[in-house]
Amino acid sequence: MVFARPKDALARAETVLGNDPTPLHASVAHQVIGLWQRDFGDMRVALRHLRRARDLAADAGSAEREADVLGTLGVALVHAGRTRQGLEAFEQGVDRGTGHTRARVLYRRAYAWWVLGHHREALDDVRRAIPVLRQADDVIWTARALTLRATVHLALGRPERADADFTAAEQLWDTTGQEHDKADVVESRALAAYRAGDIPAALRLFDEAAERYDRLGTPIFMFYIRRCEVLMAAGLAREAVTEADAALGVLDGIGGQSTRKAELLLTAAKAARLADDPHTAIARAAVAVRLFAGQRRSWWEAHARLVLLDARVATGRTSGRLVADAAALAERLAAFGSPAAPEASLLAGRIALALGWTEDAEKHLKVAARSRRVGPPLARMTGWAAQALRAEAAGSGRGVLEACRRGLAVLDDHRMTLGASELRARATAQGAELAALAQRATLVSGGPRRLLVWSERWRATVLSAPPARPPDDPALVQSLTAFREIAARAEEARIDGRPVPALEREQRRLEREVRSRTLHIRGESPGSGRRFDPGRLLERLGDGVRLIEIAVVAGRVQVLLCGEGRVRRFEAGLLADAVTEAEHVQAGLRRLAHPGADGRLPVLEAAGRRLEQLLLGAAVPHLGSGPVVVVPPGRLHRVPWALLPSLRERVLSVSPSASSWLRAQETGPPPGGRHVLVRGPGLASGGAEVPELVDRYGRPTVLEHEGARVPAVLDALDGAALAHIAAHGTFRADSPLFSSLRMADGPLIVHDFERLDRSPYRIILSSCDTGRLANVGADELLGLVTALLPLGTAGVVASSAPVNDAAVVPLMLALHKGLSVGLSLAEALRDARAALPGDATHQATGWAFSAFGAA
Template structure:
C-alpha cells in the first residue's frame, strides 16, 4: 500500500480526531491522530530523543513506506492536532515537543495553525503573556475560507485568555466575531462555545441572570453537537452558583463533573473542577475539605506544568488555612510571595486577593502597621470588580480598623460592603438566589455585629441586626415573564407528582418518575433563576418607625440574636430597647428538634396509651426546657402584652404559642422588624375590577378527611365566598382565586421539601400547588391560612433568610400567613381553623384570632407569620 492510496483515509482520521477533541474526547483524538500518522509511515510510538527534540522514525517493517517528504505537510497537521490532544491528557511537555517536529514539516500557509495551537497550549498551561503574543501573531495568518474553523477557535480561545485577565470588553468583541464567523461557516459547536463563554463575560460583569440564560441557551447546542462538553457547562453553572452564595448546591453539581472529567482524562478540566470544589467547601465553611481539595488541584496543575493555575490553587489553600491558623504571620508571608508570582503572570485580580489575604493574616497576627502598608498598596477598587473581591476588600479594612480601635471606620467599611451586596441582590429576580447571596456577606455581618455589641448601645445593636438579617424581604417581588419552557416543565412536574401520589396510595411503583421529577425541578430552578431583579431595594426601617408602630398596636417586640453560642433578645417597647441575655443556643436547637419530632409522632396512627403518654410527657419536658432557656429574664418584662417575635435559626420553626408563658397570648412571627412593618403597612386588596370585590377563597384538597367538612363550616362564616372542592380544586382555579383575595383558606395535604424548599407544595385535585407557583400571582392574597401539615416550616439560610411555602407567600406580599410548623391531626386542624375564622370574621386580628382558637387544642402547632 502506498501513501498516496491511504491519503483519503489519513485525512478522514485527522478530521475525526479534530472532531473528537472538539467534543471533549482527548483519548479518542490521540488514537485517531496516531492511526493517521502510522498510515503515513510514522511508526508508533512517536519517539522523543534524549535531546528533547522529536525524531521522525524510519520505514515500518510491514511494507508501508515513509512519506519521503511528499506528504510531510499532512503529517505536520496531524502532529499539530496530536500535540494538543496529548497535552490535554496531561503530557504537556511531550505536546510541545510534537509541535516542534510539526514546525519542520508544515507548509508556510499552515504556520498560523501551528502558532494558534501553541498559543492554546500556552493558555492551558497558564503562560498567559506568551499565549497572548502567539494568538495576536496567529490571527492575521488565518485569513481565507480554508482556515475559517481555525480562526473561529482562535478568537474563542483568545477571548478565554482575556477573561482570565478580567478584560471583559475585549473578550466580548472576540466572541462576537467568533460567533458571526461560526454561523457563516456552519460551525454549531464553536457557536455554542462562544455562547458559553459569553455567559462567563456576564458572570464577570455581575449579571448572573444573563449568564445563566447564556449557559441555558448553550446546553441544547452542546447536547446535539458536543455532548462531551456538558460537564463543562455543569462546572460553569457551579461557578455561577458560587457567585450567588449557593455553595452547597454548587459542590453537589461539581461532584458529578469531577467524575466525568476523570473518566474522559480531561486533566485541565478535572483540576479546575477540583479547585472550584475547594472554593465551594470554603463557601460553606468546611475549611479542612477546602484545603484538601485545593492541594489535589495543585498536584494536578503541577503535573501539567501549569504554574499560573498552581498559583490559583495555592491561593485557595491559603485562604482555607487562615481560619484557626496558629501562625498567621507565616501565612501572610506566603500569601505576599504568591501575590508577586500571580502579578508577574498577569493575574492582577488574583494577586490582589492574595495581597488582601496577606493583610488579613497580618491583622490576625497583631501586625496592624504592616497590614496597613499592604492595604495602602492595593488599588481601592476597579470597574467590574468581582463581588467576592469587593467584599473581601471591605472585610479586611474593617478588621484592621477594629483591631486599631477605630470603631466608626470599621462600621463604615462594613456598611459599604453590605450596600454592594444589596445592589447585587436587587439584580436577581429569583428568591433562592436573593437568599443565597446573603451568605457572601456572612463575615461582614458578623464583624459588624461584634463591633456594635462590643461598644454600642442596644439601639445600635438593633439597627445593626436589622441591617444584616432577612434582606431578601427588601427586594420587591418580580413576576416572571411568560416562559413556555417553564410552563411545560411545571405542567409535566405536576402530572408526575400526581401520578406518584396516586401510586403511593395504591402501593405501587412508577419506574423512572422520581428521576424525571428531579430533572424537571432542575429545569424549573434554572429557568426561574434567569429572571432579572427589579434593580432596587426597600430601605431598612429605622428604630423610631418600629417603636411608633409597636406603640400604636400596643405590642412589644423580641428580636433574638446568637453570639458565641448564647442567645440574646433585644426587647423593643415604645421608646426603649433593652438587651437580655438568655440561654444556650445548642440546647434550644436540640429542644426545638425534639419537640417537633414529638408533635409529629402524636399525629400518626393511633398510639398505645403508654406510648402516647410518654410522648406527651416529652412534649411537656421540651417546652419546659425552651421556657427556661428563652423566657427566663423576660417574664416580668412581657407581662401579658401581645408579642412580635423576630427569631433566629431554629427558632423560625418553633410553635411559640405552646410555651407556657405564651399560651393564649397573641404572637406574631416575622423574619425581621422591617419585614413586619412593611407587612403592617401593606394595603388589603379588595377588587380585581372596580365594583367587583374579590371573594374569600376556600379550598379543600383530595384525600384529606374532614377537609370538605372544614371548608363547609368556614364557608358559613364568609357568605359569598368561593369554595373549591373535589375536582374543582385545581391548581389553576386555586391560583385564580388566590389572586388578590382578602382571605384564603387551604385545607390540603402539605409537603415541606427540606432539600428543595421551593418545591414545597400542597396537594390539589390535579397535582401540587408549589411554592414556585406563588410568584406568578399578579396580586398576593392579604391573609392566608394553611391547615395542612408542616408547610409553616422553613429552611433558614445565613442572615436568617428563609425559604419555604409560607415564606413564598410572604415574599409575594401576603400580609399574614397562619400555618403549622409540625404535623397536625385533621380533626384538630378543623376545630382550630373554624374557631380562627369565626374570630377573624368578628374583627379580630390574625394573631389574636389564632391565640384564642388554639386554646381548643393544647398541642396545636400553628403560628401566625407576617403582620399579625
C-alpha cells in the same frame, strides 16, 4: 466536520481507513479520530491516532500536513499532562509549517498556553495568527482565534475587550455550519455575562449551550468547570460540588484529559469550601495541586494552593508558616495578573490577626483592601471585608461600620440584579461576614438601637421586594403544568403500590426545567429599597405592644426588646444550645401528633421553659402584658413560640424581620373582601372544617374535589381578602421552592404562588409543615410563608410541625370564629388555642401553629 457534526466525522474517518487510503488521506482520517478522542473520548487512544497521523504525513512527504498534525498532537499532549512534549511538538509544527498552516499551529499553541495559564504568551501567539487567518479568508479558524483571544481577555479581567472579540466571532460563526464551535461560543458568552455580573444571563446561556452539546452528543468538561464557577457565585455551592464530582466520574470513565481532571478537582475543592466542607476541599485541592505541578501549570497550581490553604485555615489551623505561604501566594497571583490575588492577601491578614500579629495583618489587609473600588461585585466585597478587618484591628468602630455599610451596598446592587427569590436569598451569604463584623462592633460601642439597625440590615432581605418575573411566560406555565401532572401520577402510583422510578426521573427533569427558567430571570430594581428606621417601628408598635428581635453575636443570643419608645438589650443563652433544644421540642410535637402520647406533655412543657431561658433570658419580666411580635433568626424559625410559658397566653405573632412586620402592618386589605375556601385531597379529616365555614362567610368561593385544581385555585386566590386552604402540605428541604400543597391535579408549589399578582391579604394553611422554611444565605428563609409576604399577604397562619388532622378541625373552627367578629389572626389564634380540649394532642396542635406577619 469534527467540530460541526462530530459523530458523522468519526464515522467518515473510519470509513476512509477501511478503504485502503493513500498515506495523505490516512493521515487526515487518523487526525480526525485523534481529535474526536482527544476532546470527547479516551486520551490514550487519541495520542495513538495522532502519532500515526504524524508519521503518515511524513511518509506522504507533506510538511504542511505534518505541521498541522503536530499542532493537534501538541494540544493533546498538553491535555494529557505531558507539557514538555507538547511544547516540543508545537515548536516542530511552527518550524515545518508556513503561512496559513503556521497560523493554525500558532492558534493551537495559543490555546495550549491558555490551558497552562500563560496568558501573555497566549495573546502573543493568537495575535500573530489572526491577521494571517483573516488574509487567507479562513472564517472558521479566524472565529476560533477571536473566541480564544476573548477567553484570555476574560482571564485577565478585561471584559470589554472580550465582549468585542466574542461579538466579532459570533458574526463569523453565523456564516458557518460549525455546530460544536457555535455551542462553544454560547458557552463563552455565558462566561462573559458572568464576568460582567449578570448571573441570570450566564445561567440561561449555559443552559442553551448544554442543549446544543447534548444534541451533538459531546461531553465538554470545560463547560462543567465554567458552569460550576457561576453556580458558586450564585450561592449554589452544593450543586456545584455535585456537578463537578459527576463530571469527574464521567471523565475518569472515558480516560479523558488529565488537564481537565485537575481543573475539575480544583472546581470541586472551591465548591466544597463554599459549602462549609473544608475536609473535602482539602482532599480535592491537594490532588489538584499535584496534578497541576506535574503538568507545569504554575498559574493553576497557585490557585489550587490558595483553596488548599484557605480550607486548612477553615479547620482551625493557624501558624506563622501559613501567613508566609498566603503572602507568597498573593505575590505569585498578582504577578500572574490574577483577580484572586486580593483573596490571598485577605487570607494572610486573617491568619495574622488570629495570631495577634497586628502589624503583619495590617500590611496584608491593606493590599487586599485595594480591590474594594474596582472589579466585579464579589472582588469588591473582598476589599471591603479587608478594610473592615483593618478598622477592627485598629479599634475603630466607626471604620468597621463604614466599611460594612459600603460592602453591603455593593452586594445589595448585585443581589437585586437577580430576579429569582432563591438566588437573592443565597447571594446574601457573601455578606454574612460583613454583617457579623458590624454587629460585633455595634455590640461593643453602639447601643441597642444601632444593634437593631444592623440586625435588620441583612435579615430576610429577600422579602424586601417580590421576585421578578416576565409579565407572561408561557414556557414556564407549560413546564409547571407538566411537572404537576407527572407529580400527581407519581403520587397516585405510590398509593397503588406501583413502581415509580420512571415517573420520578421525569419529575426531577421537569423540576430542573422549572427551576432553570426561574433562575434565568433578571432583577428589575436596583438597590434594596427603603432602609429600616427604628423610630418608625417604635411608632407603629404603639402602647403595650412589644417586638422581640433576637440577634446572635459571636454565638450568643442578644434580645432586643422594642416598645414604649425605646430599644433595650438583654443577653440570653448560646444559640447552639437553643437550636438543640428546639430540635427536641420538634421531636416532642411529632410524637404528640399521635394519640396516646400524653405522658410526653410534661416533657415538652419542660423543654419550653428551657427554651424560654435560652432565648429570652432576663427580658421576660419586661414583656408587659400586651401583644408580642417575635423576630427570630433563620436558625430558630421552627421554634413553637406559643410553647414558651411567658408567651403562651398572649396575642403572639412571628415575623422574619422587623421590616417585614412593618410592611405587613402597612398593607391594606384588597377591595371586595372576597373569601376563598379550598379543600384538597389526602387529609385524614377530609378538611372537615371547610363545609362548616361556608355558612360563616355568606357566599365564599369554595373549591373542593375536582374543582380544587391549581389553575382555578390560583385564579381564586389572586387578590382575595381571606383564603383558607385545607390540603396536605409537603416541605422540601432539598428544594424549598418546590414545597407544596396537594390539589386535585397535583402539587401547588411556591413557584405557582410567585406568579400571583397579589396573594391573599390573609391566608390560613391548616395542614402539616406549611410553616416550615429553609434557612439559606446569611439569614434568609425560603418556603410557602416567605413567598406570600412580599406579594401582598399581611398575615399567615401555618404549622411548623406535623399535626393531628382531626385535632386541627376544632382549632380552625375556633380561629375563624374569632376572625368573623373582627379579631386579628394573632388574637383569633390565641383564643382558639384556649378553646381547645386539654389533652396532649390538642394542646400540641395549638402550639404547632403560628401567626406570621401582622394581620
